[in-house]
Amino acid sequence: MPHLAGSHHVTLSVGAAQADVDFHVAVLGLRFIKRTVLFDGSIPIYHLYYSNADGDPSAVVTTFPLGKVGLTGRRGTNQAREVLLSAPAGSLDYWNSRLTGHAIECRSVTVFDRRRLLFRHPCGIEYALVEVDQDPRRGYTGGGVPEEHAIHGIYGIGVHVAKPDNMVEFSDGHLGAGDTLEEGDRVRLVVGKPAQGGAVELVVNRTDDPGTWTLGEGTIHHFAFNAETLENQDELKFAIEGAGYTDISELKDRKYFKSVYVRSPGGMLVELAVTHAEGGWTCDESPKELGTRFQLPSQFEARRAEIFAQLEEINI
Numbered sequence: 001m002p003h004l005a006g007s008h009h010v011t012l013s014v015g016a017a018q019a020d021v022d023f024h025v026a027v028l029g030l031r032f033i034k035r036t037v038l039f040d041g042s043i044p045i046y047h048l049y050y051s052n053a054d055g056d057p058s059a060v061v062t063t064f065p066l067g068k069v070g071l072t073g074r075r076g077t078n079q080a081r082e083v084l085l086s087a088p089a090g091s092l093d094y095w096n097s098r099l100t101g102h103a104i105e106c107r108s109v110t111v112f113d114r115r116r117l118l119f120r121h122p123c124g125i126e127y128a129l130v131e132v133d134q135d136p137r138r139g140y141t142g143g144g145v146p147e148e149h150a151i152h153g154i155y156g157i158g159v160h161v162a163k164p165d166n167m168v169e170f171s172d173g174h175l176g177a178g179d180t181l182e183e184g185d186r187v188r189l190v191v192g193k194p195a196q197g198g199a200v201e202l203v204v205n206r207t208d209d210p211g212t213w214t215l216g217e218g219t220i221h222h223f224a225f226n227a228e229t230l231e232n233q234d235e236l237k238f239a240i241e242g243a244g245y246t247d248i249s250e251l252k253d254r255k256y257f258k259s260v261y262v263r264s265p266g267g268m269l270v271e272l273a274v275t276h277a278e279g280g281w282t283c284d285e286s287p288k289e290l291g292t293r294f295q296l297p298s299q300f301e302a303r304r305a306e307i308f309a310q311l312e313e314i315n316i
């Protein structure tokens with residue numbers, strides 16, 4: 001029976017690379033685990049990876065910094081809009097002070113009976129730290145955030161939709177979502193096991209124009225679910241394609257994992273990812289060295305110097 005375990009990673013198109021590193025590492029205290037490039041297209045663009053202490057598949061935020069190439073996007077409806085991260089219960093006062101101390105405006109709200117803190121990435125993408133009581137994923141303490149406050153990983157994704165019905169049907173029928181809740185203009189579904197980052201929150205938005213789906217600064221590019229095995233991933237692809245969602249990609253080798261991508265009816269680009277036996281974050285760096293070297297897939301290795309020269313300098 002095809003299934004999804006929860007999230008695998010979320011990928012954003014952001015602006016300047018250094019501002020992105022500073023936000024995720026110095027402010028949110030995430031662990032920098034990989035410095036490579038976007039594998040698609042011809043323009044050299046960084047692909048940066050951040051995670052919790054263990055690089056759990058459900059705890060990885062990745063970014064394409066586009067400031068140097070000048071590609072901009074538009075936030076809108078029919079688009080993934082909110083990065084939801086899981087923070088320990090009782091930690092949000094700490095985070096309020098920490099974010100404010102870094103001149104980041106934040107706002108405390110309660111949604112689905114959970115307190116959450118709303119703020120933005122420097123490029124404008126909406127973030128929320130959602131308070132969670134029982135989340136076994138280990139936060140990273142190497143960035144200066146104490147263990148009792150450190151971010152566990154992904155909580156889920158917020159998707160703005162003109163009308164939620166088609167996305168609910170897609171999520172229930174093809175992503176195995178359940179545990180549906182409604183509150184105001186928000187519908188929450190859960191994909192996969194608890195505390196594995198699979199919350200999908202559909203926000204009814206009939207006022208904004210549709211958001212852009214291209215690589216564009218200030219937008220979420222896609223959200224990846226964890227399909228766990230290549231066989232399961234293939235079965236999921238077969239079923240989704242057979243239902244008529246033919247806007248689904250072939251299998252792509254992302255070195256650290258293998259993926260297929262499908263445009264969902266809510267507008268969000270959905271990735272079904274599998275960390276396979278030859279992949280994983282430690283396939284080219286030891287667990288201690290993660291993120292310390294500039295990594296390229298074999299097809300780009302011969303162009304290393306040329307590619308690196310076109311990227312921004314960043315200090316981790």
Ligand SMILES: [Fe+2]
Nearest residue numbers: 011222224271
């Ligand atoms: Fe991805």
